[in-house]
Amino acid sequence: MKVYKNRLGLAIRAAFVMGAGFVATAYAQDANPAGDTATTQSAAQGGGQAAPDSKQAKQLEAVTVTGSRIRRVDVETVNPVVTIDRAQIERTGKVTLGDLVQQLPEIAGAATNPTVNNGGGDGASTVSLRGLGSQRTLLLLDGHRLAYQDLNSIPLAMIERVEVLKDGASTIYGSDAIGGVVNFITRKNFQGAQFNVDYGLSDHGGDGKRRGFSAVFGQNGEKGNISVGVNYNKQDAISAGRRDFSKVALYNDFGDIFAQGSSNIPGGRYDLPPGVAAALGFNCSKLTRIDGRPGTSPSDFRCYKGSGPGNDTYNYAPYNLEMTPAERGGIFVNGNYDFSDKVQAYFTGFTQKTRSNYELAPLPLLFTEIGAPLSKNSIYNPFGVDISSGGWRDVVGGDRLGKYSTQADQMNMGFRGQFGQSTWQWDAGVVWARTTQKSSFTGYYYNAGLAQAVGPSFYDNGVPTCGTPSNPISNCVPVNLFNPQTSADALAKLRVTPSSQSYASEKTAYATANGELFNLPAGAVSASIGAEYRKDTSSLTPDFVSLITDPEAGTCLTSTDACRAAQSGSTNVKELYGELFVPLLADQPFVKSMNITLGGRYSKFSKAGSTKNGRVGFEYRPVDDLLIRGTVDQVFRAPTISDLFGGVTPSSDTYKDPCSGAGYAAGNPACAGASPGFVQGQSQTRSLYGSNSSLKPEHGRSISWGFVYDPHYIEGLSLSADLWRIYLKDTIGNIGTQTIIDQCYNFSRYCGLITRNPVNGEIDTVNNTEQNVGRLDVSGIDFGVRYKLPEFSFGTFVVTLDTTYLKEYNREAIAGDLSSKYKFAGTYYASANGGDGNFARLRGLLGVQWSLGDFDASIRTRYVSRVRFGDIVATPSGYSTIAQASDPDTGVQSFHAGAYAKTDLQFGYQTPWNFRLDVGIDNAFDKKPPMLWQYGFNGNTDERTYDTVGRYYWTRISMKF
Numbered sequence: 001m002k003v004y005k006n007r008l009g010l011a012i013r014a015a016f017v018m019g020a021g022f023v024a025t026a027y028a029q030d031a032n033p034a035g036d037t038a039t040t041q042s043a044a045q046g047g048g049q050a051a052p053d054s055k056q057a058k059q060l061e062a063v064t065v066t067g068s069r070i071r072r073v074d075v076e077t078v079n080p081v082v083t084i085d086r087a088q089i090e091r092t093g094k095v096t097l098g099d100l101v102q103q104l105p106e107i108a109g110a111a112t113n114p115t116v117n118n119g120g121g122d123g124a125s126t127v128s129l130r131g132l133g134s135q136r137t138l139l140l141l142d143g144h145r146l147a148y149q150d151l152n153s154i155p156l157a158m159i160e161r162v163e164v165l166k167d168g169a170s171t172i173y174g175s176d177a178i179g180g181v182v183n184f185i186t187r188k189n190f191q192g193a194q195f196n197v198d199y200g201l202s203d204h205g206g207d208g209k210r211r212g213f214s215a216v217f218g219q220n221g222e223k224g225n226i227s228v229g230v231n232y233n234k235q236d237a238i239s240a241g242r243r244d245f246s247k248v249a250l251y252n253d254f255g256d257i258f259a260q261g262s263s264n265i266p267g268g269r270y271d272l273p274p275g276v277a278a279a280l281g282f283n284c285s286k287l288t289r290i291d292g293r294p295g296t297s298p299s300d301f302r303c304y305k306g307s308g309p310g311n312d313t314y315n316y317a318p319y320n321l322e323m324t325p326a327e328r329g330g331i332f333v334n335g336n337y338d339f340s341d342k343v344q345a346y347f348t349g350f351t352q353k354t355r356s357n358y359e360l361a362p363l364p365l366l367f368t369e370i371g372a373p374l375s376k377n378s379i380y381n382p383f384g385v386d387i388s389s390g391g392w393r394d395v396v397g398g399d400r401l402g403k404y405s406t407q408a409d410q411m412n413m414g415f416r417g418q419f420g421q422s423t424w425q426w427d428a429g430v431v432w433a434r435t436t437q438k439s440s441f442t443g444y445y446y447n448a449g450l451a452q453a454v455g456p457s458f459y460d461n462g463v464p465t466c467g468t469p470s471n472p473i474s475n476c477v478p479v480n481l482f483n484p485q486t487s488a489d490a491l492a493k494l495r496v497t498p499s500s501q502s503y504a505s506e507k508t509a510y511a512t513a514n515g516e517l518f519n520l521p522a523g524a525v526s527a528s529i530g531a532e533y534r535k536d537t538s539s540l541t542p543d544f545v546s547l548i549t550d551p552e553a554g555t556c557l558t559s560t561d562a563c564r565a566a567q568s569g570s571t572n573v574k575e576l577y578g579e580l581f582v583p584l585l586a587d588q589p590f591v592k593s594m595n596i597t598l599g600g601r602y603s604k605f606s607k608a609g610s611t612k613n614g615r616v617g618f619e620y621r622p623v624d625d626l627l628i629r630g631t632v633d634q635v636f637r638a639p640t641i642s643d644l645f646g647g648v649t650p651s652s653d654t655y656k657d658p659c660s661g662a663g664y665a666a667g668n669p670a671c672a673g674a675s676p677g678f679v680q681g682q683s684q685t686r687s688l689y690g691s692n693s694s695l696k697p698e699h700g701r702s703i704s705w706g707f708v709y710d711p712h713y714i715e716g717l718s719l720s721a722d723l724w725r726i727y728l729k730d731t732i733g734n735i736g737t738q739t740i741i742d743q744c745y746n747f748s749r750y751c752g753l754i755t756r757n758p759v760n761g762e763i764d765t766v767n768n769t770e771q772n773v774g775r776l777d778v779s780g781i782d783f784g785v786r787y788k789l790p791e792f793s794f795g796t797f798v799v800t801l802d803t804t805y806l807k808e809y810n811r812e813a814i815a816g817d818l819s820s821k822y823k824f825a826g827t828y829y830a831s832a833n834g835g836d837g838n839f840a841r842l843r844g845l846l847g848v849q850w851s852l853g854d855f856d857a858s859i860r861t862r863y864v865s866r867v868r869f870g871d872i873v874a875t876p877s878g879y880s881t882i883a884q885a886s887d888p889d890t891g892v893q894s895f896h897a898g899a900y901a902k903t904d905l906q907f908g909y910q911t912p913w914n915f916r917l918d919v920g921i922d923n924a925f926d927k928k929p930p931m932l933w934q935y936g937f938n939g940n941t942d943e944r945t946y947d948t949v950g951r952y953y954w955t956r957i958s959m960k961f
Contacts, residue, residue, distance in 0.1 A: 064143075065077055065079060065081060065163070066079065066081055066140075066143075066163040066164075066165045066181060066183040067079030067081060067165045067167060067169055067172060067181070068172065068528075068579065068581075068597065069172060069512065069514060069528040069530065069579055070514055070526050070527070070528050070579055070581045070597075071425075071514060071526070072526075072581070077619065077629070078595075078597055078617035078618065078619050078629045078630070078631055079165055079167055079169075079617075079629075079631070080165070080166045080167055080629075080704060080706060080720070080722045080782065081163050081164065081165050081166070082104065082106070082163070082164040082166065082784070082802060083161055083162070083163050083164075084100065084101075084161060084162040084164075085160075085161045086159070086160050086161060086187070089156070089159065089161075089162070090918070090956070090958070091849070091856075091858050091906050091908065091918065092860070092904070092906070092920075093198070093200070093906060093918060093920045093922070093954045093955075093956055094156070095156060095198050095210060095212045095233045095235075096125065096151065096152040096156060096233070096328075097125070097151040097152060097154050097156055097159065097162070097184070098113055098114070098124075098125020098126075098150075098151040098152045099113075099125070100156075100162070101125075101127055101151055101162065101164075101182060102125060102127070103845060103860075103862055104164060104802070104845065105802055105803055105804040105843035105844050105845050105862075106129050106130065106164065106166055106180065106782070106804050106843075107127060107128055107129060107843075108128060108130065108131030108804075108806065108837070108838060108839055108840070108843070109128040109130075109131030109132065109133060109831075109836050109837040109838065109839065109944075110128065110133075110830075110831035110835075110836060110837030110838070110944050111125070111126045111127055111128035111134055111837075111944060112124060112125065112126050112134075112944065113125040113126075113943075113944065114152075114235065114323060114324045114326055114356070115322060115323055115324070115938075115943045115944075115948050115949070116324075116938060116943055116944060117240075117320050117321040117322070117324055117358045117359065117360070117938055117939075117943075118320060118358070118360060118832075118937065118938050119832060119937070119938075120324060120358060121324050121356060121357055121358025121402050121404060122354075122356055122404040122406060122437070122439075123150075123152060123324065123326040123328070123354045123355075123356030123404065123406065124149075124150035124151075124152060124153070124406075125150060125151045125152045126149055126150065126151070127139065127151065127182055128179070128837075129164075129166070129179035129180035129182075130179040130180065130724075130726060130778050130780075131179075131778065131806070131809060131836060131837065131839055132178055132179035132726070132728075132776065132778065133179075133836070134149055135176065135637065135640070136176060136178040136179045136637055136728075137176070137177075137178075137179045137180060137181070137182065138169070138173055138174075138175075138176040138177040138180075138181045138182070139151070139181075139182050139184070140173065140181060140182065140183040140184065141154070141183075141184050141186065141348075141410065141412075142183075142184070142185060142186055142348065142412070143183060144412055144431050144508070144510075145173075145174075145431070145506070145508070145534075146184070146410070146433075147408075147410055147431075147433030147434070147435065147504070147505075147506040148408040148410070148433070148435040148504070150406075150408065151182075152326075152328065152354065153352045153354065153406070153408035153435075154184055154350065154352070155214070155229060155231045155330045155331075155332050155350055155352060156214070156231065157187075157196070157214035157215075157216055157229045157230075157231045157332070158186050158187055158216075158229050158332040158334070158350060159184050159185065159186060159187065160185045160186060160187040160188070161185045162182065162183070162184055162185070163182075163183040163185060164180065164181070164182050164183075165177075165180050165181040165182075165183065166180050166704075166722070166724070166782060167180060167631055167633065167702060167704050167724070168180070168631075168633040168635040168701070168702025168726060169181050169615075169633060169635075169702075170601065170613050170633060170634065170635040170636050170637075171577065171579075171599040171600060171601045171613050171614060171615035171633055171634065172577070172579065172599060172601075172615070174532070174573075174575060174577075174601065174603060175573075175603070175636060175637050175638040175697070176637050176638075177635065178635040178636075178637055178698075178700065178702065178726065178728065179726065186332075186334055186348060187216070187227060187229075187334075188225070188227065188334060188336075189218070189220055189225050189227075190216055190217075190218030190225075190227040191218050191219065191220050191225075192217075192218060192960060192961050193215065193216065193217045193218075193960070193961045194215065194216045194958065194959065194960045194961075195213075195214070195215050195958070195959045196212070196213065196214045196215075196956060196957070196958050197212070197213055197956065197957045198210065198211065198212035198213070198233065198954065198955070198956045199211055199212075199954065199955055199956075200952060200953060200954030200955070201952070201953060202238065202949055202950055202951065202952050202953075203926065203950060203951035203952065203953065204238075204242060204243065204950050204951075205242065207236065207237075207238050207239070207242055208235070208236055208237070208238040208323050208949055208952070209235075209236045210233060210234065210235045210236065210954075211233065211234050212231070212232065212233035212234070213231070213232050213233070214229065214230065214231040214232070215229060215230050215231075216228070216229040217229070223337060223338050224335060224336050224337035224338055224344075225335055225336060226333070226334075226335035227332075227333070227334050227335060228331070228332070228333050229331070229332045229333075230329075230330070230331050231328070231329065231330055231331075231332075232328065232329040232330075233327075233328050233329075234325075234326070234327045234328075235323065235325055235326045235327075236323075236325055237321050237323055237324060237325040237359070238321060238322045238323035238948075238949060239318065239320075239321060239322070240317050240318055240319075240320040240321060240322050240938075240939050241317070241318030241319070242322075243322055243939070243948065243950065244928075245928055245929060245931060245939065245940055245941060245948075246317055246320070246322055246938075246939030246940055246941070246948070247317055247318045248315055248317055248318075249261035249262075249313075249315050249316060249317040249934075249940070250931070250933045250934070250940050251307070251933055251934045252893070252895065252933040252934065253307075253308070253893075254886055254888050254893060256309070257933065258308065258309045258310075258311070259311075259313075259315060260307060260311055260313050260934070261313040261314045261315045261316050261317065262313055262314045262316050262361075262364055262393065262683075263304075263306055263313055263314075263391065263681060263682050263683065264314060264364030264365065264366065264391035264392060264393045265288065265312055265313065265314040265392070265393050266314065266392070266393045266395045267288045267289045267290075267291065267312070268288055268289055268295075268390065268391070268392040268481065268482065268484075269286055269287070269288055269304050269312075269390045269391050269392070270286070270287045270288070270301070270374075270383070270387050270390045270482075271285060271286050271387065271389035271390045271681075271759065271760050272285050272286075272287060272383060272385065272387065273285070273385065273759070276383065276385050280298045280383070281298075282301075282303060283303065284303035284304070285760070286303065286304040286306070286390070286681060287301040287302065287303060287304055288301065288302060288303075288304040288312055289301055289482065289483065290302050294483055294486075295380075295382065295480070295482040295483035296380075296382055296482075296483075297382045298382055298383060300382065301382075306681055314361070314364075314393050316360075316361035317361075317939065317940070319359065319360065319361035319362070319399050320359065320360060320361065320938065320939065321358065321359050322938075322939055322943070322948040322949065323948070323949060324356055324357065324358050324359075325356060325357060326354055326355065326356040327354070327355045327356070328352060328353065328354045328355075329352070329353055330350055330351055330352030330353065331350065331351055332348075332349065332350035332351075333347070333348070333349050333350075334346075334347065334348035334349070335347055335348075342417045342418050342420075343415060343416075343417040344415065344416055344417060345413075345414070345415050346412075346413065346414060346415075346416065346429075347411070347412070347413040348411070348412050348413075349409075349410065349411035349412070349413075350408075350409070350410060350411075351407070351408070351409045352407075352408050352409075353405070353406070353407050353408075354404070354405075354406045354407075354408075355403075355404070355405050355406075356403075356404050356406070357401055357402055357403045357404060358401070358402045359399055359400070359401050359402075360399060360400040360401075360402075360443075361393070361399060361400070362393055362394040362395050362396075362397055362398060362399055362400065362443060363393070363394040363397060363400055363443050363444060363445075363559060364391055364392075364393055364394075365391055365392045365393070365394050365445070365481075365559065366390075366391045366559070367387065367388055367389055367390045367391060367392075367481075368388060368389060368757065368764065369447065369555070369559055369560060370447055370450050370451050370454060371447050371448065371450075371451040371555075372451035372452075372454065372455055373386035373387055373388035373454075374386065374387040374388070374454045374481055374482075375454060375455045375456045375457075377455075377456035377457070377468075378454060378455065378456060378457050378478065379457045379458060379459065379464060379478060380457075380478065380479075380480035380481070380482050380483075381482065382482060388759055389757055389759045389760045389762070392481055392484060394443065394445075394484070394491075396484050396485060396487075396488050396491055397443050397445075397491065397492075397495060398443060399443060400441065400442060400443035400444070401441070401442045401443065402439065402440075402441045403439065403440050403441075403442075404437060404438070404439050405437065405438045405439075406435065406436070406437045407435065407436045407437075408433075408434075408435050409433060409434050409435075410431070410432070410433035410434075411431070411432050411433070412429060412430070412431045412432075413429055413430060414427065414428055414429015414430060414510075415427075415428055415429065416428070416429075419513075419515070422515060422516075423515040423516040423524075424513060424514065424515030424516075425513065425514060425515060426511070426512065426513045427510075427511070427512045427513075428510065428511040428512075429509075429510060430507070430508060430509050430510075431506070431507070431508040431510070432505075432506075432507055432508075433505065433506045433507075434503070434504065434505040434506075435502075435503070435504045435505075436501070436502070436503050436504075437501070437502045438499070438500075438501050439499060439500050439501075439502075440497050440498070440499040441497065441498045441499070441546075441562050442495075442497050443495075444495065444496050444497070444498055444545075444558045444559055444562050445491070445494045445495055445496065445558060445559070446494050446495075446496045446545065446557060446558065447557050447558055447559075448557055449476070449493075449494045450479065450494050452466050452467075452473050452476045453466060453476060453477060453478055453479035453490060453494065454478075454479055454481055455467070456468050457478035458472075460472065464477065464478045465478070466478055477489075477490040477493070478490070479491060479494070496545045496557075496558055498542070498543060498545045498546035498558055498562040498564075499542075499543045499546070500540060500541060500542040500543060500546060500564050501540075501541050502538070502539065502540045502541070502567075503537075503538070503539050504536070504537065504538040504539075504641075505536070505537045505538075506534065506535070506536050506537075507534070507535045508532060508533065508534045508535075509532070509533045510530065510531070510532040510533075511530060511531055511532075512528060512529070512530035512531075513528065513529055513530070514526065514527065514528035514529070515527070520582070520583055520584075521586070522583035522584055522585050522586035522593070522594070522595075523583035523586055524583070525580070525581065525582050525583070526580075526581040527578065527579065527580050527581070528578065528579045529576075529577070529578045529579075530576070530577050530578070531574075531575065531576050531577075532573075532574075532575045532577075533572070533573070533574050533575075534572065534573050534575075535570065535571070535572040536570060536571050536572070536640075536641055537569075537570040537641075538567065538568075538569060538570070538641040538642065538645075539567060539568040539569075540564065540565070540566060540567035540568075540646075541566060542556075542563075542564035542565075542566060544557065545557045545558050545562075546558060546562050546563055546564045547563075547564065547565075547566060548563050548564065548565045548566075548647065548648060548649070548650075551565070551647065551648045551690075553688075553765065554648050554649065554650035554686065554688045554765070555650070560650040560652070560686055561650070561651075561652055563649065563650055564649065565646060565647025565648050565649050565690075566647060567641070567642065567645055567646050567647055567691075568645065569641045569644060569645035570641070571605065571606050571607045571608075571638075571640075571641055571644070572605075572606045573603055573604065573605045573606070573638065574603075574604045575601060575602065575603045575604070576601070576602045577599070577600065577601040577602070578599065578600055578601075579597065579598070579599040579615075580597065580598045580599070581595065581596075581597050582595065582596050582597075582598070583595045584596060590622050591620070591621075591622060592621040592622060592623055592624055593619070593620075593621045594619065594620050594621070595618075595619045596616065596617065596618055596619075597615070597616070597617035597618075597619075598614075598615065598616060598617075599614065599615035599616075599617075600612070600613070600614045600615070601613050601614075603636075603638070605638050605697070607639070607644055607693070608638050608639050608644075608695065608696055608697055609696060609697070611636050611638075611697050611699070613633075613634035613635070613636055614634050615631065615632070615633045615634065616631065616632045617629070617630070617631045617632075618630045618631070624712065625709060625710050625711050625712055626707060626708070626709050626710075627707060627708040627709075628706075628707045629704075629705070629706055629707065629708070629722075630703075630704060630705040630706070631702070631703070631704050632701060632702075632703050633701065633702040633703075634699070634700075634701055635699075635700050635701060635702050635726070635728070636697045636698060636699050636700070637697060637698040637728075637732070638697045639695040639696070639697065639732055642691060643691055643692070643695050643732055643770055644691055644692070644693050644695060645691055645693065646690065646691035647690065647691060648688050648689070648690040648691075648769070649688070649689050649690070650686050650687070650688055650689075651686070651687050651688075651689055652684040652685070652686060652687075653684060653685060653686075653687040653737040653738075653766070653832070653833065654683055654684050654830075654832060654833045654937070655683075655684070655685050655737055655738050655741060655763065655766075655833075656680070656738065656741075656871065657680040657741070657762075657763060658670065658741065658742065658745040658746075659671035659674050659678060659745065659761075660678060660679055660680035661678075661679055661680075661891070662891075663745075664676060664677070664678055668745060668748075669744065669748050669751040670741070670744040670745035670748075670751060670754070671745075672751075672756070673756030673757070673758065673761055674756060674761035675761055678761045680762070681760070681762060682762055685737070685762070685763045685764065685765065685766060686764060686765045686766070687737040687765075687766045687768045688765065688766070688767050688768055688769065689734060689768055689769070689770075690767075690768075690769035690770065691769070691770060692769060692770045692771060695732055695770065695771075695772055696730060696772050697730070698728050698729070698730050698731050698732055698772070699728070699729050699730055700726065700727050700728035700729055700776070701726070701727060702724070702725075702726045703724065703725045703726075704722050704723065704724040704725075705722065705723050705724075706720065706721050706722030706723060706724075706782070707720065707721060707722075708720045714787075715790070716787055716788035716789065716790070717785075717786070717787045717788075718784075718785070718786045718787070719784070719785055720782075720783070720784040720785075721781065721782065721783045721784075722781070722782045723779075723780075723781050724779065724780060724781070724782065725777075725778070725779035726776070726777075726778045726779070727775070727776065727777045727778070728775065728776040728777075729775050729815065730772040730773075730774075730775075730815075731772070731773070731774035731775060731776055732770055732771075732772055733770060733771070733773075733774055733813075734768045734769065734770055734771075735750065735768060735771065735773065735813050735814065735820075736768065736813055737766045737768055738833065738872065739813045739820055740753050740754065740766055740767075740768060741754065741763070741766065742872075743814075743819070743820065746819065746874075747819060753766060753767040753768070754766055754767075755767075773813065773814050773815060774811065774812050774813050774814065774815055775811075775812040775815040775816075776809075776810070776811050776812075777808060777809075777810040777811075778806075778808060778809050778810075779806075779807045779808045780804055780805050780806045780807045780808070781804070781805045781807065782802075782803070782804050782805075783801075783803045783804075783805070784800075784801060784802050784803070785799070785800065785801040786798070786799070786800045786801075787799045787800075794852065795850050795851055795852035795855075796850070796851050796852070797848065797849065797850050798847075798848075798849040799846075799847070799848050799849075800845075800846070800847040800849075801844065801845070801846050801847075802844065802845045803842065803843065803844040803845075804842070804843050804844075805841060805842050806825050806826070806839055806840070806841050806842070806843075807825065808823075808825050809823070809824045809825040809836075809839045810822065810823055810824070810825075810879075811824060811836060818877070818878035818879060819874070819878060819880075820880075821878070821879050821880065822872070822879065822880045822881060823875075823879050823880070823881040824836060824839045824881070825839050825841060826839065826840070826841045826865075826867060826868060827839055827867055827868045827869060827881060827882040828840075828867040828868070828869040828882075828897065828932065828935070828942055828945075829869065829872065829882065829935075830932075830935060830936065830937045830942070831937075831944075832937035833935070833937065837942070837944060837945070838864075838867060838942050838944065838945040839867070840864045840865045840866070840867050840945075841865050842863070842864075842865040843862075843863065843864050843865070844861075844862070844863040845860065845861070845862050845863075846860070846861045846863070847859070847860045847861075854909055854910040854911065854912075855907075855908070855909055855910075856907075856908045856910075857905075857906060857907045857908065858905075858906045859903060859904070859905055859906075860903070860904045860906075861901055861902070861903045861904075862901065862902050862903075862904075863899065863900070863901045864899065864900045864901075864945060864946070865899050866896055866897055866898050866899045867896070867897050867930075868882045868884075868894060868895070868896050869882055869894075869895055869896075869897060869932055869935045870882050870883050870886070870892070870893045870894040870895050870935060871883050871891075871892045871893050871894065873892055882894060895932075895933075895935075897930030897931070897932060898930055900927065900929070900930060900945075900946055901927065902922075902923050902925075902927050902946075902947050903923070903924050903925055903927075904920065904921065904922045904923065904924065905920055905921045905924045906918060906919070906920040907919055907920070914959060914960040914961065915957070915958070915959050916957070916958040916959075916960075917955070917956075917957055917958075918955065918956040918957075918958070919953075919954070919955045919956075920953075920954050920955070921951065921952070921953055921954075922947075922949075922951070922952040922954065923947050923949065923950055923951050923952060924951065925951075926950050926951040927947065928950070929941040929942070929943075929946035929947060929948055930942075930946060
């Protein structure tokens with residue numbers, strides 16, 4: 001035994017040396033947020049080490065629950081918390097935490113995941129509790145901040161359970177805990193070894209294969225323990241062209257559904273001055289080359305048809321992905337060592353690397369982005385005039401591919417212990433984390449070279465040459481953008497691969513203490529206090545091609561969707577916080593117990609001033625069966641480094657021009673630059689998103705009120721319901737591309753933020769930078785049921801139901817301005833179009849679990865109620881929302897996507913020799929996602945909410961020793 005103890009001690013000391021020196025890798029954190037030992041929390045909930053004696057066992061009865069830093073005997077407290085334990089995690093067959101957590105009904109809005117291709121591709125999954133966005137949902141690892149907000153960066157094998165706090169908690173955890181908190185509790189005191197092998201593929205030709213492997217090794221001793229784990233998984237891509245709902249870009253025109261894609265097509269779209277077009281015999285000004293024609297004379301061209309059945313638009317859909325590929329691997333380590341019965345050292349860390357990519361259709365090369373017109377003096381120009389507007393789809397260069405390599409590292413190490421023989425415990429430590437990401441993008445051109453190649457040119461002894469005879473340009477070959485296939489070699493020489501590298505780090509030092517102060521007749525008054533210092537550093541370094549050189553225009557040396565703004569900055573915050581638990585009454589008539597909880601936090605930010613926030617919680621248990629609870633929390637979010645120093649980044653936003661067609665109004669400043677009869681020809685415009693160094697924190701309140709009812713006369717049944725409301729002022733965000741355009745048209749506001757093309761009147765640029773201007777009001781009801789039925793001869797059943805009803809989701813882009821206030825509850829409005837995503841009224845997750853001896857099975861059904869989607873219109877009250885009904889006379893369209901329900905099945909068998917087999921079918925009935933047509937940015941649907949993979953088979957083999 002002595003030899004074993006020595007070896008264990010050496011192993012744990014070695015782990016600490018590795019962590020302190022960052023030799024092997026960087027790791028994550030482990031400390032319990034209340035100053036309580038992680039062993040205490042795990043043991044109390046079935047995941048920990050047995051106490052060596054009865055005295056310690058009595059101490060272990062007090063635990064911390066996410067939402068408080070005070071140790072409590074009660075598991076049900078003032079805080080509404082949903083827990084997913086290790087057994088539930090394994091039954092889902094998921095290989096990433098993102099797939100697991102995003103199924104919860106509390107998630108709404110537009111959280112990203114690997115099925116997001118256009119606007120995604122880095123393999124990340126985020127959480128948007130209450131639909132408030134990932135920036136307002138705090139992620140924790142054992143009670144400490146997760147630096148990189150990607151659930152998939154956490155090795156799933158290291159997680160014991162997930163606790164989701166459905167309540168604001170800024171007073172307890174600081175900035176960002178507005179919509180709620182997701183706390184990932186790591187596995188501790190693991191003894192032995194466990195191996196998992198995963199495999200899955202879809203029912204649609206076997207695409208989307210995934211393979212995974214994980215192993216965990218652990219050893220416990222008298223003085224401590226250590227656990228080490230490794231994981232690897234690989235997910236193959238799924239092409240949008242292999243799913244019926246997404247293989248064609250569709251448009252719904254008041255019930256007339258037809259294919260309609262991008263206005264940038266392989267045959268080109270050339271915008272001529274109306275007078276020139278008329279002189280050439282055309283009754284339109286937008287032309288395209290006739291298939292098979294060389295493009296050497298105007299007769300090789302015809303009028304371009306941009307909409308309606310039989311239009312000329314380009315079907316980009318089949319080149320996109322419904323599942324982006326990713327490959328992940330990582331290592332985690334955690335352990336603790338008892339220096340004495342009063343002091344323990346701990347260490348937890350992980351490193352995870354992800355390689356992933358997105359794929360898009362060939363580049364839509366806009367002539368306005370080249371930096372020079374297609375010259376009238378080009379040897380290839382058949383029209384004899386400069387052409388500066390229009391576009392071409394680069395089928396010669398092939399698809400665009402964005403590649404990401406992301407490394408996430410986090411570690412936590414410290415000491416914790418007890419003050420003498422008192423109830424007070426302390427915890428002090430540090431957290432260190434960093435994230436590095438390298439990205440590169442193929443399918444782009446060097447605009448400066450392209451501008452020369454489409455400029456004036458001539459024949460020098462029969463050789464096409466750039467420039468003029470008096471001023472030829474060396475190392476330049478003229479490019480024919482009127483028939484680009486004839487210039488494939490010249491175009492190839494102009495291709496570039498933009499790239500960038502980002503780095504972020506977070507360093508935290510903390511100290512906490514908690515324990516009992518004194519006794520009241522109803523029990524002990526308990527408190528926790530703490531201090532924290534955190535420093536964040538971030539940088540983004542684009543290469544010279546993608547570096548934005550003109551911040552006002554958001555342009556660089558290639559197409560704008562590959563442009564990046566350089567970023568560099570750091571912030572720090574110093575915080576003090578405290579919490580007080582006061583038992584008011586106990587064991588009185590009609591009062592089994594009555595408690596209040598008070599909390600406060602002071603935060604001083606280096607770049608955003610200071611803020612004070614408080615919290616009040618109330619618990620009343622009139623009888624043993626019923627707990628009535630309520631909280632009022634002051635919540636806040638500090639601006640991030642990107643908010644403060646992120647620079648300007650362009651985006652191609654979809655918009656609707658109110659000056660198009662019958663909406664044109666002479667004298668309206670919104671229409672300045674357009675002409676009578678103007679018709680919008682492009683569906684997207686360049687919108688500039690930018691930072692603001694003067695931003696201040698967002699402020700608001702989170703209010704909840706509810707009950708938990710465990711009737712003694714129905715053993716195994718538990719019911720809960722909570723009414724909640726969150727309102728937030730001074731929200732940090734963009735006014736919105738469409739909002740700016742509408743405000744200009746309706747109220748002559750923000751017109752200076754809009755730039756129109758002087759040739760064709762199209763909106764070229766919308767300046768949309770971040771401000772503290774808005775307000776959010778969100779409210780709803782949560783209802784939950786858990787019922788473990790009496791045991792039958794044919795097995796044991798457990799039924800669970802978790803539902804969220806969204807009563808209200810109101811967003812004011814400009815606080816106090818009803819004309820900028822949107823009602824989104826019950827609607828879908830794509831985030832890519834300036835909306836906040838999917839806000840179905842009702843979401844639910846129903847689970848039925850069966851077990852009999854070594855066999856078990858489960859059924860999980862996820863439900864999302866129907867949503868209204870379409871065009872935004874103003875209501876008589878001044879609020880804006882999705883149109884209630886279609887109106888062909890005004891061009892306003894409204895549709896409904898039906899309710900959506902997806903069912904997953906699982907069956908498991910545990911053999912007597914520690915071998916377990918699980919098989920499952922996700923989306924067992926192959927439920928197709930609702931069709932949203934042009935209002936769904938990716939694949940005609942909302943890939944952030946609905947399943948786009950279809951029926952999927954998976955199996956997992958587990959072995960424990």
